[in-house]
Amino acid sequence: MPPLLIAIEPGPPHVLHGGAAGPTLQHGVGHWTEAIERFAHNWSGETLLIGNQAPSDMVGVTRFRGTETILRDARRPLFTLMVPSRITRIVDPLFAGPFGSRLVRLDWERASHPALLKVLEEEVAGSPNATIFIPTGIAITVETVIRNIQRLKDAAGGGSQLKFRLRFSSQGHERRGLHPSYFGLQLKRWRDRAGDVDLRFGIEVESMAQRYSEVSGLDIAWVPWPNEATNCAPTTTRPDPAAPHIYVYASRREQGTGNAERIISDLKASLPPASRFTVQIGSKGAELFPDIVRRLKSTDRVTFSGSGLPPAQLHALFSDASAIVLPYELRRYKGRGSALMWAALDHGIPMIAPTGTGFGDDIARHGIGYAYRRLDEIPNLALRCIANADELSAAIGRYQVRRTEAVAAYLYA
Numbered sequence: 461m462p463p464l465l466i467a468i469e470p471g472p473p474h475v476l477h478g479g480a481a482g483p484t485l486q487h488g489v490g491h492w493t494e495a496i497e498r499f500a501h502n503w504s505g506e507t508l509l510i511g512n513q514a515p516s517d518m519v520g521v522t523r524f525r526g527t528e529t530i531l532r533d534a535r536r537p538l539f540t541l542m543v544p545s546r547i548t549r550i551v552d553p554l555f556a557g558p559f560g561s562r563l564v565r566l567d568w569e570r571a572s573h574p575a576l577l578k579v580l581e582e583e584v585a586g587s588p589n590a591t592i593f594i595p596t597g598i599a600i601t602v603e604t605v606i607r608n609i610q611r612l613k614d615a616a617g618g619g620s621q622l623k624f625r626l627r628f629s630s631q632g633h634e635r636r637g638l639h640p641s642y643f644g645l646q647l648k649r650w651r652d653r654a655g656d657v658d659l660r661f662g663i664e665v666e667s668m669a670q671r672y673s674e675v676s677g678l679d680i681a682w683v684p685w686p687n688e689a690t691n692c693a694p695t696t697t698r699p700d701p702a703a704p705h706i707y708v709y710a711s712r713r714e715q716g717t718g719n720a721e722r723i724i725s726d727l728k729a730s731l732p733p734a735s736r737f738t739v740q741i742g743s744k745g746a747e748l749f750p751d752i753v754r755r756l757k758s759t760d761r762v763t764f765s766g767s768g769l770p771p772a773q774l775h776a777l778f779s780d781a782s783a784i785v786l787p788y789e790l791r792r793y794k795g796r797g798s799a800l801m802w803a804a805l806d807h808g809i810p811m812i813a814p815t816g817t818g819f820g821d822d823i824a825r826h827g828i829g830y831a832y833r834r835l836d837e838i839p840n841l842a843l844r845c846i847a848n849a850d851e852l853s854a855a856i857g858r859y860q861v862r863r864t865e866a867v868a869a870y871l872y873a
Contacts (some may be wrong), residue, residue: 464587465503465579465871467496467521468510468594468601474536493518494771494799495629495685497596502686502867510579525579568646571600579606588620591871606650609657624654625871627662627683630796644675645711651678662870664797665818667825671795685799686867687860688806696698701846703734704782707809709800710741711767716787717745721752723787723838724762730839735761738777742767771803779807783845784828785838786820787814793817805860810845810852812838 500507500520508523518524518873536655574604592612594601605612605624616622647661662683663669669682699705706727710716716723720739727737739756743766746753746786778784798819804811811829813820824831829852830841845852 464505464583464590465500465507466510466583466587466590467500467507468567468576468590468592470837472590492596496521497771499593499595499687499867501870503871508551508583510576525583542622564703565646565649568599569603569649572604572607573600576601576604577611580608580612584612584616584620584622588616589622590616591623591625593625593627593871595627595629597626602626606654607656609659612861622658623717624659625662626650626659627664627870629664641675643671644680647672647678647680648676651676660870665795666822668795668818681870682866683870684800684863684866687864689801696757699780699782699846699849700734701782701849702732703736704731704846705729705778705780706735706737706783706785706841706842707778707781708737708739708785708787710739710745710787712742713748714789714792716744716789717741717749717752719787720749721756723785723835724756724759726836727842728761731842736763737761738763738765738781740765740767740777775803775807778804778809780851781807781809783842784809784811785842786811787838788814788817788820790814790816793819805856805863808853808856810849810856812841812845826859828852829861 478496490704496509496520500509500518503520504521507520508525509518509521510525516693517641584592592605594605605626613620613622629833651659651661660681661672661678662681663672664682664684666682666684668864669680672678673680708716708720708723708727710720710723720741724737724739728735739762741749741756741764746766752766757761769777781804784800786798786800788798793814794816795818797814798817801811801813801819801823805828811819811823813823813829813831815824815833820831823829830844832838832841
């Protein structure tokens, strides 16, 4: 049997400050949950999930160890993490690079937890050739592993062949307005500290993996979500070009909730009369924009959906779509990916996304959809998705092969 894959579910960042563990696993919904399922399902041997609270049912997960009190660090107050970031934001224009990176080093290197280490030591003692995998890295999980690699090797015993695969979907700089080189330099520091061990970092967004490789001098792998095998399948029939279905995902403010009504209005004015639309806005977006939600719910040819849906129900909303619109804010998604991108690809659906976002640039580069600079470009790009369906489908097929190869090379090499 192939070695044990130990996947560590991160929990939201606020658990660092003594807050309650987040519901990412216990409710069985959310992007982190789906990502874990995909990686676990693609692993050919036993999988152990270490997480905050037990999930109800997760595809591919063999065992679970709860960590309700593990991913916390109540002893360190919030300001010790945030002050360096705020200082750096001020001096960043003058000191971008190694100096500024050291100012925020505390963000990444002070968060560690003995209880998580204890669980890992117990597991590798019985599985000396295990792969320790963090699918969505945050400071407390990654630093705990890096700081204690020698202890984990000792626990595994002589002749062990532990592998460490630490993957990131969001790197933090884009949320704090920091220079993106900071994270590349942090990866280099982590790698230097780890020493002689089989360790590889992975980044969800291909363009950012290339950038961090250049900054750090390391071979940073591009590690997308694995192809879906449980909740969806590629669309087998082409949508009717005379009656296309356009899906708009604007769940939160930073994902475009405030622009959802305008986007739907522009699309209705430009697409065929038989077109239909689905817009998804989550509870956080609905709280901030209740009037938009109220009007969209009563708009002709528009289906409205909230958030918190299990993957199968979520995918059913757009499985027959001609295009998926992801109107995310550039400021918040510069260098970041989108889980909806992977789901769209699994259904063979092209996407429309902003230029400058991590996933938007990758979409444009590989011809699996189109990128826009202004919102008023979206209707024309939707028409192009409908007209160029065969061309886009072929490009998506090629991209899917690259995804499979990239994940296999990262986890198994």
